[in-house]
Amino acid sequence: MAEEAPFELALGAATVWFGAARGKYPQGNSLTVRGAEESLVIDPSLGLLPRRSGFPRVDRVLNSHCHEDHVAGNHLFPDVPWHVHEADLPGLQSFAGFMAIFGYDDPQVSAGWARLVRERFHYVERPDAIAFRDGDVFELGGDVRVRVIHTPGHTRGHSALFVEPEAILYLGDIDLSSFGPYYGDAWSDLEDFEKSLAAVRKIEARHYATFHHIGVVDRRTFLERLDRFVAVIADRERRLLAFLAEAPRTLDEVAAHRFVYRPSDPVPFAAPVERRSMGQHVARLVRQGRVRELEPGRFQADVV
Ligand SMILES: [Zn+2]
Numbered sequence: 001m002a003e004e005a006p007f008e009l010a011l012g013a014a015t016v017w018f019g020a021a022r023g024k025y026p027q028g029n030s031l032t033v034r035g036a037e038e039s040l041v042i043d044p045s046l047g048l049l050p051r052r053s054g055f056p057r058v059d060r061v062l063n064s065h066c067h068e069d070h071v072a073g074n075h076l077f078p079d080v081p082w083h084v085h086e087a088d089l090p091g092l093q094s095f096a097g098f099m100a101i102f103g104y105d106d107p108q109v110s111a112g113w114a115r116l117v118r119e120r121f122h123y124v125e126r127p128d129a130i131a132f133r134d135g136d137v138f139e140l141g142g143d144v145r146v147r148v149i150h151t152p153g154h155t156r157g158h159s160a161l162f163v164e165p166e167a168i169l170y171l172g173d174i175d176l177s178s179f180g181p182y183y184g185d186a187w188s189d190l191e192d193f194e195k196s197l198a199a200v201r202k203i204e205a206r207h208y209a210t211f212h213h214i215g216v217v218d219r220r221t222f223l224e225r226l227d228r229f230v231a232v233i234a235d236r237e238r239r240l241l242a243f244l245a246e247a248p249r250t251l252d253e254v255a256a257h258r259f260v261y262r263p264s265d266p267v268p269f270a271a272p273v274e275r276r277s278m279g280q281h282v283a284r285l286v287r288q289g290r291v292r293e294l295e296p297g298r299f300q301a302d303v304v
Helices: 046-054 086-093 095-102 107-120 190-201 220-248 251-257 270-287
Strands: 008-012 014-017 029-035 039-042 061-063 084-085 131-132 137-141 144-150 159-164 168-169 208-209 293-294 298-301
Touching: 014 046, 029 144, 029 159, 039 137, 046 251, 084 086, 086 095, 086 131, 086 168, 107 190, 190 270, 208 220, 220 251, 220 270, 220 298, 251 270, 270 298
Parallel strands: 039 061, 061 084, 084 131, 168 208
Antiparallel strands: 008 014, 014 029, 029 039, 137 144, 144 159, 159 168, 293 298
């Protein structure tokens, strides 16, 4: 089947620029917002590269967080300020800061990732990138504005952006996908992610937009998708508990079993991501007394 061509969706002052394949990774969906005085682009994706000649002028770039696919088109806007939440700012300011977000210990994995980020995602440093914080508002003129809502967990600085007057909630990588929440990097945090999921549920918007897959949905569909998205966390934990009830396991064994990715998924970074994601579940279960650490690094759950 031929790949769906990139297309756009106009929502008043905002336009969603869908990437190829509806923004399936490594592609993504970007947003422009145009006011009477200023305009900005949120999360310039790889999907903007083939559109660069006809792309409207913007006055600033906002990144929902500092991950490779969300900054892949930043370099198309070298002359305007780039903004990201203060907690992710080091990732835009320097390549070392960017690499720290992922925290790959294995030098070979790290070197391969560094190459990919520069070559395929066009990463460029921006030492003068500017921090935003929860509650900051970008006034674009008239009644058009973009408000920052800090939603950490996916990364430390991950933020949703609320566009007025259209009442669009741009959710970045709270992407409502069947894969579920991703909290497998050094700067990810499972419990922060859970709090952010509870917080976005309460935000009334007319449209909900994500960077990947789902595109733009209404509140009813958002709530349905969000329920399924949240349920993936409990499903991972339930499968982990069953695995730890069978026999004592190390975190390496947990990682090799795969709870986040399917065993057949050819993911080069599966081991560290599985270890980090499921390690947070193990730590929580130990704190709750549902899993015991029999000896350092070996964990077992009571038979359920
Ligand atoms: Zn991300």
